Amino acid sequence: MATMPIPHALPEVGLGALATLNLLAPLILGGATRLGHPAAMAQMDPPTPWISWATTLWNASLNQNLLHPATAPVARDLEARVVDWLALFFGMDGGHMVPGSTVANLTALWAARECAGVQEVAYAETAHLSVAKAAHILGLPTRPLPCWPVGSLLAETLQGDLSRTALVLTAGATSTGAVDDLCLIGGAAWTHVDAAWAGPLRLRPQYSSRLSGIERADSVAISAHKWLFQPKGSALVLFRDATHAHAAMSFGGAYLKTPNVGVLGSHGAVAVPLLASLLAWGRKGIAARIEKCMAMASEFSAFISADKRLELLALPETGLVVWRPVDTEATDRLHAALPPGSTSLTSLPSGRWLRNVAANPSLDLGAFTTAANAALNDI
Known part of the structure; x- marks a missing residue:
């Protein structure tokens, strides 16, 4: 921070828009990691298409809030359309968009607690840290399970009564990319698949079989800002019975025309860049x-x-x-x-x-x- 050309305190008098852009461009654009660089192969963060830049600017200029139909009449329908398009590839019948798989996993486990009465969460010890976070927030005990050296769940360690268990399986472990045995789906009261990374393989017939069985899950998380090449803050939580899951997570308010579903209150039109990319490609x-x-x-x-x-x-x-x-x-x-x-x-x-x-x-x-x-x- 010592060398950053940003004041330590809020200026009393603003610099003006042009001067501010001239100040920030070398810092923000010049100092960022170039995810599209020909040598970039380090993280689960892809370069984004230019059509998503344009539509993200549209969103910023309009500031749509999907909490209210009156403030986002088109954006709400566009999100529903994108969710419907993608849910089919996973055998799910609906869901909604969230800022990332952390919120997707929390939402899915919340639905599991409300719809299936789960009292614990079991997952491979290599599962994303958001799974343990979600269980903690929801007040659910956790059961981390041993893994193979490649990072996938040791299926034989999943023992005992699972009638009150939410089982989280990972499709694309963060460290190794491993996929848990999806044949385990259905053995617990609720099975959630965290497919944040590998989920989009379902769009490629050659690789779709690597996630065979995912259609039997109760819920699925996908990060669109990974292998769907979207800007950060774009993900989906999908449900095999979205009507039941959404009803269990809906709250009304005197100022709301329709119930608020899920963890978020206000949220922007993040489906627009995703819709544009899917239409373009x-x-x-x-x-x-x-x-x-x-x-x-x-x-x-x-x-x-x-x-x-x-x-x-x-x-x-x-x-x-x-x-x-x-x-x-x-x-x-x-x-x-x-x-x-x-x-x-x-x-x-x-x-x-x-x-x-x-x-x-x-x-x-x-x-x-x-x-x-x-x-x-x-x-």
């Missing part, structure tokens, strides 16, 4: 981008497997490549030698690993593998 356009990302993950894992200096945790299931040098003490040094922003680190029971996420269709994989090989030669 179509299912095939989304699928093509995901296909490109999956192919790059496969090619990069082959590069690792062919180098005796490296080890691969497992073949990538959902576009995440987890690897490290055979000399594990060199893991941090190798990470530092790789192009900045290209690779992240994660800690697993077996130690520290490098992690590359195929979220950027603009990646220049050839240049990246050349840089990785150079980094290996330098450490």
Whole structure:
């Protein structure tokens, strides 16, 4: 903050709009991580399409509030349309948009408590931290369960009476991309699938089977700001019986024409950029981008497997490549030698690993593998 050209206290007199933009542009635009950079393969954060920039500006200028039909007559219908489009791919019959999978998971478990009377939440110990957060907020005890080394739930550890249990299965673990055994769906009072990362594979027939069985879940979470390439704050929570779930989470008010559903009160027209992207690209356009990302993950894992200096945790299931040098003490040094922003680190029971996420269709994989090989030669 010491070098940031922003006053420490609120100015008494404003700078004016143009001067403010001139001040902020080098800081915000110049200092940001470039997620579309040809070497960016570190996080589950993709570059966004320009059509989403334009429609996000429309939203900001209109400031629609979907809490009230009078203030967002079109935006409410557009959100319902987008939800209906996507729910079909997961066998769900409806839902609503939320700012991210953290709120989606909270909403789903709230519905589980109200609709199925659950009294505990069971999940793999590799589940996203939002699952434990949600259980804590809802006052539900948790049962974290052991995992395979690749990060998926050890199914045989799910034992005992599950008639009061909400089971959360992950489709695309954050550290490894692993998918829990979806055959476990239906064995508990309520099954929620956190498909924040891997959910959009359902839009690509070649990979849809990797999430077979998800249609039997009671609820599903998807982050549109991951593999649907949307700006942050765009996600969906979907239900197999949305009418029942929404009714259990609806609250009225003297100032409301229609009941407020879910965790949020006011929320903006976040469906508009998603709708625009889906219209512009179509299912095939989304699928093509995901296909490109999956192919790059496969090619990069082959590069690792062919180098005796490296080890691969497992073949990538959902576009995440987890690897490290055979000399594990060199893991941090190798990470530092790789192009900045290209690779992240994660800690697993077996130690520290490098992690590359195929979220950027603009990646220049050839240049990246050349840089990785150079980094290996330098450490």
